[in-house]
Amino acid sequence: MIRVLVVDDDYHVAHAHALSVGRMEGFVVVGEAHTAVEAERLVAEASPDLLLLDMYLPDVTGLDLVRRLAAAGRVVPDFLLVTAARDIDSVRAAMQLGAFYYLVKPFSVAALREQLESYRMWAERLQGTPERGRHVDQDVVDSLYSLRGAPVRRTTVVRTLQPTMARVLEIVTAAPEPISAAEVAEVLGASRPTAQRYLATLVKKRLLDLELTYGSTGRPEHRYLPRRS
CATH class of the missing domain: 1.10.10.10 (Winged helix-like DNA-binding domain superfamily/Winged helix DNA-binding domain)
Known part of the structure; x- marks a missing residue:
């Protein structure tokens, strides 16, 4: 099961996202956070694999939250940005910090499900690669990169x-x-x-x-x- 923490300052939006994630096979929601402080606590307590992360939080930005987790020496979960922030600097910063994808609000439930399914396939593919310290070939690297944020195509699923x-x-x-x-x-x-x-x-x-x-x-x-x- 992929453990997901939903982080959004809007309680209704967070709950809606949590419901969407919870309905997907292979995913479980381990909590909802509405501030960066609350998110930090839940990351430590629930050990999520993936953050469904809003940019605009009341204390710091979603990307600042990622930076704080890294600076504290904690394991930083993978994260998928779901945000109304449309400026290119935010997009560039998200890419530099390793965001799996960047979904601009408003988006459809289908779009969210598509990216979550891409993440699931990417995580499964990554899990199936050789152990840490072992080498992989270019085909493996290409397949991992091709799944990041990519729409799930029928042939890929098959x-x-x-x-x-x-x-x-x-x-x-x-x-x-x-x-x-x-x-x-x-x-x-x-x-x-x-x-x-x-x-x-x-x-x-x-x-x-x-x-x-x-x-x-x-x-x-x-x-x-x-x-x-």
């Missing part, structure tokens, strides 16, 4: 799927018409509940669409097809 789930996606994509879990299970050589579980995950990942069809009994049947967009 490459991260485990083999069986990738096979389920392939079966649905190759089908000439929407296909049921039972039909997927037959081609896969697995039980219907197993196929259903993979299909539900692929729908959640927005790689497949689910549609309901009604047979002669009037009962709806779930059928799956490649995502339309």
Whole structure:
């Protein structure tokens, strides 16, 4: 689980962001802070992996908070700026301090989710690299940099799927018409509940669409097809 601390001076905005993060698979909100002092305390207590960080705090700026954490010799969490600050100096400073991305308010929930998903993939890729002190090649470096702040593309997500789930996606994509879990299970050589579980995950990942069809009994049947967009 990626542990997220939401830092925003506006209580309503902070809570809205926390709800958005909490609804995403693989993320958990460990707290909400509304000042830099409160954020410092929660960083020490909750050990977040990622700060969802506003620039304008009542005591110091979000970037000053990052500087204070570093100056105190603490482990500085990764941070994603979510701010109304549009000046180029703020953007440049955020980049220099290592911000994962810089989202300018107002932004959509989809935009926030996109960047959080990019962060999740980046963190997983980083975790899978050799241990500290070991060397990596240029391909690994390029892949890590390409995920920072990048929109999550379908092809990128597909490459991260485990083999069986990738096979389920392939079966649905190759089908000439929407296909049921039972039909997927037959081609896969697995039980219907197993196929259903993979299909539900692929729908959640927005790689497949689910549609309901009604047979002669009037009962709806779930059928799956490649995502339309």
